Amino acid sequence: MKNIMLILSLLFALISCEKPKEKEQKEEMIMYVPSEMTVLMREMFEFQEKSKKQIENGQLPLGFPEKFKEIHSAELSDQFERDASFKGFTNLYFQDIERLNSSTKETAKKNFNLAINTCIACHNTTCHGPVTRIKKLLIK
Numbered sequence: 001m002k003n004i005m006l007i008l009s010l011l012f013a014l015i016s017c018e019k020p021k022e023k024e025q026k027e028e029m030i031m032y033v034p035s036e037m038t039v040l041m042r043e044m045f046e047f048q049e050k051s052k053k054q055i056e057n058g059q060l061p062l063g064f065p066e067k068f069k070e071i072h073s074a075e076l077s078d079q080f081e082r083d084a085s086f087k088g089f090t091n092l093y094f095q096d097i098e099r100l101n102s103s104t105k106e107t108a109k110k111n112f113n114l115a116i117n118t119c120i121a122c123h124n125t126t127c128h129g130p131v132t133r134i135k136k137l138l139i140k
């Protein structure tokens, strides 16, 4: 059981934005409830994985679901703040998505990668944990 907790908390530290403090680590793990934004971002990650496959198969990207617009308002966990830079990246991301949605099969790959680079840029200023995973979304 102790080992499992250790592995879990290591994994947690690797993939998540949260930075559990050592002493409270165990307690936080048990009480951890992902924020609205975290839940939304995880769904968006899966969505972009599917969209990537679609483009790799020579098709147009999947239509971007309206619900992801909630990124503008979804509740963040305490350590993050919707400051000017955050809002800037959010707006940039939605511009990228608009461009992606009006892509042709020829421009889809380039526009997809532009959008993913905005995910990475925002994450580099806020939540470093998932950056390596997000980079894997880039189409070669």
Ligand code: HEC
Pocket (backbone or CB within 6 Å): 015, 016, 017, 018, 035, 036, 037, 038, 041, 042, 044, 045, 048, 075, 076, 077, 080, 086, 087, 089, 090, 093, 115, 116, 118, 119, 120, 122, 123, 126, 127, 129, 130, 134
């Ligand atoms: C405007 C900045 C911003 C943009 C753009 C952005 N993210 Fe995020 N992302 C965040 C923040 C901040 C969190 C942490 C939310 C929280 O803890 O409340 C997060 C959380 C996540 C998580 C959850 C990590 C966990 O703890 O499980 C994933 C996965 C993720 N983002 C992937 C993406 C992907 C993929 C994109 C682009 C398609 C993207 N993000 C675009 C700021 C952003």
